[in-house]
Amino acid sequence: MNTAVTGAELLRRVHGLAAGGERVVIGIAGCPGAGKSTLAGWLVDRLTSAGLPAVWVPMDGFHLADVELERLGRRGRKGAMDTFDARGYLALLRRIRAETATVVYAPSFDREIEQPIAGAIPVPPATRVVVSEGNYLLAADEPWPQVHAAMTEVWYADLDDRVRLDRLIKRHIQFGKTPDQAARWVAEVDEPNAARIRTTRERADLRVDMDALGI
Template sequence: MTGARLLRRVRELVEADDRVVIGIAGCPGAGKTTLAGWLAEHLTAAGLPAVWVPMDGFHLADVELERLGRLARKGAMDTFDAHGYLALLRRIRAETATLVYAPSFDREIEQPIAGAIPVPPAARVVVSEGNYLLARDEPWRQVRAVMTEVWYVDLDDRLRLDRLVKRHIRFGKSPDHAARWVAEVDEPNAERIRATRGDADLLLDFDTLALSP
C-alpha cells in the first residue's frame, strides 16, 4: 500500500457518504500523526476538503490527572475523555451543515486546547488518529462504530522505540526519564493496542507508504 493508493481509497469512500471519518490507530511512535497530517493535507490539495482532528485533544488535563492519581500513567486508556471524543465524532458525522469545533493537543505544554480546530460544513473527510480506536472496551467500541474505516499503522519496533524516546526528550524529558517512560508507560499501552490490530479495516506498514512531500 502506498500513500497514493490511500488517497484513492478515501475518494471511493466519499462517493458513498456525505462525510467520511477515517481513524488511524497504532502503537505510540508508529507514525499515526505523520500519516494523519499527510492524508488531510493531500486530500485537501487534491480538491477534497479534509480536516485532521487528533484524539489527543481529549487527554484529560494534568490537574485532573493529578486529582485522579493518574498523571504518572498519562497516555493510558483511562487518561482520556473517551465519552467526550465519542460525542464530538457523532457531531462531526451528523452536523454537516454547521461549523463544529474540536480540541487540539499542544505538545509544547502537553495539554489539550479547546476549540482549536474548526470542522467546516465543506469538510468531506475528517481524519482522526489515536491509540485506542480499535479497543473493544466501552465507549471505544462506539467510537469505532462512528468511523467509516479504521486503519492500523505498524513500524519496526526498534525504530519506533527510538523515535518515541527522542520525542519525549524533544518535549522536555531527560534521556533517562524518557527511556523509563517508554518502558513503563508507553510499552504497556502498546501491548494493549497491538492486540486490536486484527480488527482494523486496513493494515499499513509505515515504511512502505512512500508518503510524498
C-alpha cells in the first residue's frame, strides 16, 4: 500500500478504474481534520475538468439530526460512529452504483447550522465517478464492511497529528466554538474517534500522505 503518491498518480488511478465503463465510487477515510474533504473536492474538480464527470457525496449528509441526537442522548458526542445513519448511507451508495439511468439525490451537510440537508446533491446519469469521504468507511462494525464493499476503492488520508489537530481546532472556532470549547471538543470527542479510526487504516486500498500530496 503506497503512501507517497502524487496528485497525477491519483488521477491516473481513478481513470484506470473508470476505463471498464462502470460508475466508480471512491471512498476517502481518515481521522477528523486529516484533509478528507480537501482531497475529495480536489479530486472531483480535477476529474471533471479532465472530462470524467465526478460528484462529491459526503458521508456527513448522514449525520443524525440534532433533534434525534438529543432524544438518544448523543448530541454531546456528535461525530461518533453511532451518530450517523450508516444503513441509510449504505443504501444510497448501492443506489449510486446501480441507478445510472436516473438522477440520484444525496444529502449534504451544512456546517453553518451543523445539520444534514436532504436531497441537496444530484448525481446525474452522466456521472462517472462519485467521491465520498467519511471517518468510518473502513470500520469492522456492521454495516461498515458492507459500505466498504459498495465502493470501488477506499483510500485513507493520513496527516501529521500536530498539523491535523491545529487545523481541527481552527475549524471548530470558525464555526462558532470558543477556543476553549474547541480544544475541549477535540480532546473529548474528536480524538477518541480518531483513535478508533486510526486502527482501520490497514484495510485501505491506498494510504495517501496528505503532507506529501500538498494540495
